[in-house]
Amino acid sequence: xxxxxxxxxxxxxxxxxxxxxxxxxxxxxxxxxxxxxxxxxxxxxxxxxxxxxxxxxxxxxxxxxxxxxxxxxxxxxxxxxxxxxxxxxxxxxxxxxxxxxxxxxxxxxxxxxxxxxxxxxxxxxxxxxxxxxxxxxxxxxxxxxxxxxxxxx
Amino acid sequence: xxxxxxxxxxxxxxxxxxxxxxxxxxxxxxxxxxxxxxxxxxxxxxxxxxxxxxxxxxxxxxxxxxxxxxxxxxxxxxxxxxxxxxxxxxxxxxxxxxxxxxxxxxxxxxx
Numbered sequence: 001x002x003x004x005x006x007x008x009x010x011x012x013x014x015x016x017x018x019x020x021x022x023x024x025x026x027x028x029x030x031x032x033x034x035x036x037x038x039x040x041x042x043x044x045x046x047x048x049x050x051x052x053x054x055x056x057x058x059x060x061x062x063x064x065x066x067x068x069x070x071x072x073x074x075x076x077x078x079x080x081x082x083x084x085x086x087x088x089x090x091x092x093x094x095x096x097x098x099x100x101x102x103x104x105x106x107x108x109x110x111x112x113x114x115x116x117x118x119x120x121x122x123x124x125x126x127x128x129x130x131x132x133x134x135x136x137x138x139x140x141x142x143x144x145x146x147x148x149x150x151x152x153x
Numbered sequence: 154x155x156x157x158x159x160x161x162x163x164x165x166x167x168x169x170x171x172x173x174x175x176x177x178x179x180x181x182x183x184x185x186x187x188x189x190x191x192x193x194x195x196x197x198x199x200x201x202x203x204x205x206x207x208x209x210x211x212x213x214x215x216x217x218x219x220x221x222x223x224x225x226x227x228x229x230x231x232x233x234x235x236x237x238x239x240x241x242x243x244x245x246x247x248x249x250x251x252x253x254x255x256x257x258x259x260x261x262x263x264x
Contacts (some may be wrong), residue, residue, distance in 0.1 A: 008184035012228035014217045015236075113217065135236040140236070 007126035010117040015136055021104040024074030024112055037138040047072050054078050077101055084125050093122035106135050164233045169211035172205050180229040187224045
């Protein structure tokens with residue numbers, strides 16, 4: 001048996017999607033697609049360095065994220081800050097960082113790597129963002145079949 | 154590098170070996186280890202053995218590596234297991250199977 005210690009302060013998620021590098025970039029920066037794979041979030045950003053990356057609950061009543069774009073190099077690399085405003089315990093933890101890297105692969109695939117790091121001061125956030133697995137597998141399903149997975153229960 | 158992308162055969166084959174499952178468990182406990190640190194975790198294996206098993210895990214996408222300075226760090230990538238779960242486990246996890254698992258847990262807890 002293994003015991004579950006504190007969640008890692010650098011977490012790496014990687015998957016292959018049957019799509020081009022540009023299509024994956026468009027999906028992660030297009031609010032209508034993001035809503036399909038990210039709990040119905042309403043995302044607003046100009047995707048310029050220094051711009052805000054805001055996300056709201058589906059009905060717009062709650063602020064889920066009020067982050068900042070740190071790097072933007074379409075269609076390869078997007079880096080933004082992260083704070084989990086949707087949970088009061090996590091909202092008070094320090095900011096962490098999310099990096100999306102997209103690489104073209106042979107055979108019509110793109111390799112997407114998501115790195116969530118700088119979580120040293122944010123143990124609750126670190127434990128909760130293990131949910132990236134669900135989000136990214138949902139993104140893969142949306143892109144490859146057009147349908148979203150049923151919500152997590 | 155992944156030899157054949159998006160291949161669940163590679164994931165099942167990688168998971169079918171107890172040493173590779175042990176390496177995944179060690180990374181689950183402490184993510185981001187270097188080759189040297191992983192070697193110390195499994196003293197029964199040679200450096201070559203650890204490298205060989207890590208290569209299989211990496212080819213299956215279960216381990217992702219990142220270079221930081223001179224060191225290569227190994228991270229447990231949970232996404233392929235999530236995909237297997239959605240494809241092969243969630244679908245079959247019906248109420249009857251759950252009841253049998255409860256029975257198994259109860260019987261084993263008595264030992």
